[in-house]
Amino acid sequence: xxxxxxxxxxxVLALALAFAARPAPETATDRVDRIAAELRCPVCQGLSVxxxxxxTARDMRDLVAQRVAEGRxxxxxxxxxxxxxxxxxxxxxxxLSPAGLVWLAPILLVAGGAALALRLARxxxxxxxxxxxxxxxxxxxxxxxxDEEADA
Amino acid sequence: xxxxxxxxxxxxxxxVVVLALGFRRDPRDVRTGTVGKPAPAFELARLDGxxxxxxxxxxxxxxxxxxxxSWCLPCKEEHPVLLRAWERYRTSxxxxxxxxxxxxxxxxLDFLRRLGGTWPTVRDEGGRTALAYxxxxxxxxxxxxxxxxxxGRHVGPLDDATLTAAIEAIRPKAPQ
Numbered sequence: 001x002x003x004x005x006x007x008x009x010x011x012v013l014a015l016a017l018a019f020a021a022r023p024a025p026e027t028a029t030d031r032v033d034r035i036a037a038e039l040r041c042p043v044c045q046g047l048s049v050x051x052x053x054x055x056t057a058r059d060m061r062d063l064v065a066q067r068v069a070e071g072r073x074x075x076x077x078x079x080x081x082x083x084x085x086x087x088x089x090x091x092x093x094x095x096l097s098p099a100g101l102v103w104l105a106p107i108l109l110v111a112g113g114a115a116l117a118l119r120l121a122r123x124x125x126x127x128x129x130x131x132x133x134x135x136x137x138x139x140x141x142x143x144x145x146x147d148e149e150a151d152a
Numbered sequence: 153x154x155x156x157x158x159x160x161x162x163x164x165x166x167x168v169v170v171l172a173l174g175f176r177r178d179p180r181d182v183r184t185g186t187v188g189k190p191a192p193a194f195e196l197a198r199l200d201g202x203x204x205x206x207x208x209x210x211x212x213x214x215x216x217x218x219x220x221x222s223w224c225l226p227c228k229e230e231h232p233v234l235l236r237a238w239e240r241y242r243t244s245x246x247x248x249x250x251x252x253x254x255x256x257x258x259x260x261l262d263f264l265r266r267l268g269g270t271w272p273t274v275r276d277e278g279g280r281t282a283l284a285y286x287x288x289x290x291x292x293x294x295x296x297x298x299x300x301x302x303x304g305r306h307v308g309p310l311d312d313a314t315l316t317a318a319i320e321a322i323r324p325k326a327p328q
Contacts, residue, residue, distance in 0.1 A: 042286075042287075043289055055279070056279065059278055059279035059280070059283060060283060063280065081283075082185060083185045083186070084186055084192075084283060084284055084285060085185060086185045086286075116156065
């Protein structure tokens with residue numbers, strides 16, 4: 001009975017923790033912040049629209065907020081900026097784009113290098129050594145034997 | 153191993169080609185998504201209170217859209233270039249539209265009063281038109297052909313040769 005009670009207590013505790021740790025539903029402000037964090041500020045050095053204090057970034061945040069209020073999807077909002085600025089404007093451009101090649105190239109290089117290394121490791125060793133010449137071997141043994149006798 | 157050698161040679165050649173093409177590009181030639189596409193529509197209020205300017209009303213004309221501000225020194229530097237082009241082409245189916253960028257109307261009007269310029273100049277509330285065109289910084293100029301397509305853009309102050317070449321490329325041709 002006590003085991004059952006302990007098991008129930010742990011189950012209830014686990015459920016309570018899972019409930020408490022569940023992600024809160026995203027508010028419109030959260031969504032604006034998230035999308036703004038994905039966009040590059042065009043007049044800054046490596047800052048997102050969310051992090052930049054510039055007036056251009058503020059205009060972009062306002063436009064994102066307006067589009068969110070209008071019910072546009074995340075993709076539609078990103079596409080609007082990409083139509084004006086190209087893929088450059090998103091901090092994580094799609095992999096299959098000229099900008100995405102910057103991210104894809106190192107992965108391809110590493111994969112290519114690994115494939116090459118694997119191939120070299122699996123390749124048979126260079127041609128097997130030819131069997132030793134029996135006469136030369138006998139002569140060598142005889143010489144070793146003579147040397148050992150001389151040393152003895 | 154032969155095909156691996158070919159692969160390596162191809163990769164090196166591809167890298168050299170990419171670098172060669174990259175180094176040949178003018179770093180100031182920043183391309184946005186809007187060049188080669190229909191110009192984003194706008195209808196913006198004139199600074200002088202004389203109504204609005206709508207891009208659709210300029211259909212069939214070559215339109216030079218110039219983003220500027222009174223606080224921008226390079227804009228002041230390029231202004232005489234715009235004045236000369238306006239005097240030369242205003243009767244040839246070419247329109248300049250000045251769009252005041254991140255500035256207040258009074259400062260914009262004072263800028264025009266001091267430096268001249270009678271082309272329509274409008275305000276861009278919330279920078280929406282600048283964002284639609286993909287403006288990076290000012291001065292920035294877009295060249296819209298008679299077909300409504302953005303034929304090109306120039307980042308930074310214009311000079312006479314650049315502006316004349318851009319206008320000649322898009323202005324309506326005289327009837328034969």
